Amino acid sequence: MPNRLLLAAARRENLKRFITNHRFTRSVARRFVAGDTLDDAMAACKDLESLGITAILDYLGENVASETQVDAATSAYLASLDRIADAGLDAHISVKPTQLGLNLGPDVCILRLRKIADAALATGSVVAIDMESHEFTDGTIDSYAKLRETHDNVVLCLQAYLKRTRSDVSKLLYLKPSIRLCKGAYDEPGEISLGRDATRASFKELLATLLASSDYTAVATHDDTLIAEAIELAGKWKLDPSQFEFQMLYGVRRTLQSELVKAGYRVRVYVPFGTQWYPYLMRRLAERPANLRFFAEALIRG
Ligand code: FDA
Numbered sequence: 001m002p003n004r005l006l007l008a009a010a011r012r013e014n015l016k017r018f019i020t021n022h023r024f025t026r027s028v029a030r031r032f033v034a035g036d037t038l039d040d041a042m043a044a045c046k047d048l049e050s051l052g053i054t055a056i057l058d059y060l061g062e063n064v065a066s067e068t069q070v071d072a073a074t075s076a077y078l079a080s081l082d083r084i085a086d087a088g089l090d091a092h093i094s095v096k097p098t099q100l101g102l103n104l105g106p107d108v109c110i111l112r113l114r115k116i117a118d119a120a121l122a123t124g125s126v127v128a129i130d131m132e133s134h135e136f137t138d139g140t141i142d143s144y145a146k147l148r149e150t151h152d153n154v155v156l157c158l159q160a161y162l163k164r165t166r167s168d169v170s171k172l173l174y175l176k177p178s179i180r181l182c183k184g185a186y187d188e189p190g191e192i193s194l195g196r197d198a199t200r201a202s203f204k205e206l207l208a209t210l211l212a213s214s215d216y217t218a219v220a221t222h223d224d225t226l227i228a229e230a231i232e233l234a235g236k237w238k239l240d241p242s243q244f245e246f247q248m249l250y251g252v253r254r255t256l257q258s259e260l261v262k263a264g265y266r267v268r269v270y271v272p273f274g275t276q277w278y279p280y281l282m283r284r285l286a287e288r289p290a291n292l293r294f295f296a297e298a299l300i301r302g
Contacts, residue, residue, distance in 0.1 A: 002184075002185055002186065002187060002283065002286040002287055003285075003286040003287075003289050004187050004286075006282065006285055006286040006289060007186070007187040007282065007283070007286045008187065010278075010279065010282035010285075010286070016278055019278060019281075020278050028281075029277050029281045031251045032249065032250060032251045032252070032272070032277075032280070032281060032284045033060070033250070033251075033272050033273060033274075033277045033280065033281065034250060034271050034272065034273045035273055036273065036274060036275050037273065038059075038076070038079060038080060038083060038273065040273055041057050041080070041271050041272075041273035042083055042087060042089075044250065044271050044273075045057070045084075045087075045089055045091050045271060046087075046089075048269050048271070049089060049090075051257070051258055051261065052258075052261040052267075053257055053258075053261060053267045053268065053269050054089075054090045054091060054245075054266070054267070054268045054269075055089065055090075055091040055092075055268060055269055055270075055271050056091065056092055056093065056094045056128060056247070056268055056269070056270045056271060057080045057084070057091060057092070057093045057094070057271055057273065058093070058094045058095075058096075058130075058270055058271065058272040058273070059073060059076040059077060059080060059093075059095075059099075059272075059273060059274050060272050060273065060274035060275070060276040060277050060280055061073050061096065061099040061274060061276040062096045062098045062099050062132065062276070062279060063098045063099075063103055064098065064099055064100075064101060064103070064104070066104075067101060067104065067108060070099075070100055070101040070104070070108060070109075070112055071112075073095075073099045073100060073112075074100065074112045074115060074116060076274070077093055077095060077116050077119075078115075078116065078119050080093050081093060081116070081119050081120055081123055081125055082123075084123070084125060085123040085124075085125070091125070092120070092125050092126035092127065092128060092155075093116070093120070093125070093126075093127055093128070094127075094128040094129070094130055094157075094270065095113070095116065095127060095128070095129055095130065096130045096132060097109055097113075097129060097130070097132060097136055097139065097140045097143060098132055098136060100112040100113055100116075102136055102139045102140065102143070103136070106139050106142065106143065109139070109143055110143050110146060110147070113127070113129070113143055113147055114147065114150075114151075117147055117151045117153060117154055118151075120153055121151060121153050125153065126153045126154070126155060127151075127153060127154050127155070128154070128155040128156075128157065128180055128218075129143065129144055129154065129155065129156050129157060130157050131156070131157040131158060131159050131182075131184075132186065133186040133187075133188065134162065134186070134188055134189075134192055134193075137162065137164070137168075140156070141156070141168060141172070144156040144172075144177075145172065145175060148175045148177065149175075152178075154178070155178040155179065155180055155216075155218065156172075156177060156178070156179055156180070157179070157180040157181075157182060157220070158179055158180070158181055158182075158206070159182055159183065159184030159185075160181060160182065160183050160184060160194075160199050160200075160202040160203035160206055161183055161184035161188065161193045161194050161199040161202070162184060162188065162192060162193055162194075163192055163193065163194060164192065165202065165206060166202070166205070166206065166209075169206055169209055169210065173213055173214070176213075176214055176215060177214055178214065178215065178216040178217075178218075179210050179214060179216075179217055179218070180217075180218035180220050180247060181203065181206055181207060181210060181217060181218065181219060181220060181221075182220040182221065183199050183200075183203060183221065183223075184199070185283045185286070185287060186283075187286075200223070200225065200226065203221070203223075203226055204226065204229050207219065207226070207229060207230060207233065208233060211230070211233050211234070211237065211239060211243070211244060212237070215243065216242075216243060216244065216245075217243065217244045218244070218245055218246075218247045218268070219244060219245070219246050219247065220246075220247040220248070220270075221246075221248075222248055222249070222252050222253045222256065224256075227246065227256075227260070230244065230246070231265070241264070241265070241266060242266075244266075245265070245266035245267065245268050246260055246265055246266065246267045246268070247267070247268045247269070247270060248267065248268075248269055248270070249269070249270050249284070250269055250270060250271045250272060252284075257269060
């Protein structure tokens with residue numbers, strides 16, 4: 001489970017200022033973020049491609065304050081789709097609903113989602129929708145369900161740590177959904193979320209349901225036990241390799257990513273880029289507080 005104290009500390013403005021302005025901590029962020037620009041992200045995708053790994057581009061940003069910012073994020077995604085198509089890369093994009101204005105109203109978000117999904121359809125690409133904190137779960141699932149009626153190139157992320165997810169999956173099955181299953185990265189209240197072991201058990205159960213009933217499942221984890229479970233189910237049920245893929249985060253468990261490719265599995269890596277990397281980085285630190293060591297070392301070196 002993400003480290004609560006770290007996620008709470010991350011909300012303090014003075015910590016944010018310190019981390020985003022300090023050149024040494026910026027350099028640590030580069031372990032998890034491809035760079036500030038789309039060029040940086042495309043270079044990272046090319047490097048991954050040379051290893052047999054496909055990519056998901058994530059233009060960093062969330063909780064926008066205005067429709068102007070929503071439009072800027074939309075333009076960045078449209079530009080990303082163009083670059084992916086021009087480069088002939090097997091890559092798709094992943095959007096955050098509050099980056100497309102879900103926090104300003106559901107209509108603001110769905111309008112932009114449709115525009116992006118249309119553009120992706122035109123170039124044969126895919127749009128994944130990230131799942132954020134629980135205030136946005138209903139709005140995100142509703143947006144996905146609406147979009148899925150007209151677009152089959154959309155993927156929804158669901159979080160195994162939420163108690164509600166089993167019921168959400170059951171309700172979505174009629175759509176033959178494409179789901180990216182992850183554990184969940186936000187600081188959620190105990191009443192609605194599961195602890196560490198129960199999250200793993202929930203992941204296994206949801207994984208089995210999804211692999212058995214949908215055309216495509218993304219197994220988004222770096223957890224050896226869950227990866228082994230997916231491999232075992234795929235073997236037992238003789239799944240076609242196109243029915244699932246492993247997804248991991250840029251900069252996390254690179255050796256494992258390559259090992260899975262060598263073993264014949266599909267691996268796709270989530271490549272974040274842009275200047276708004278602070279909340280993303282803090283979630284990565286909260287998943288694995290041992291990463292704080294990099295910060296300490298960078299500061300000492302500085
Ligand atoms: P776990 O955290 O137990 O990690 C297993 C092992 O992986 C660790 O022991 C360590 O070796 C390594 N590891 C994991 N995280 C690391 C890190 N940050 N740094 C270094 N090593 C690390 N969440 C969400 O709420 N909404 C979303 O939309 C998404 N989207 C998403 C897409 C993709 C492609 C991935 C892989 C993940 C997400 N997540 C997410 C994040 C997810 O919910 C979760 O927080 C992380 O994947 C970490 O959980 P694991 O399942 O990897 O297990």
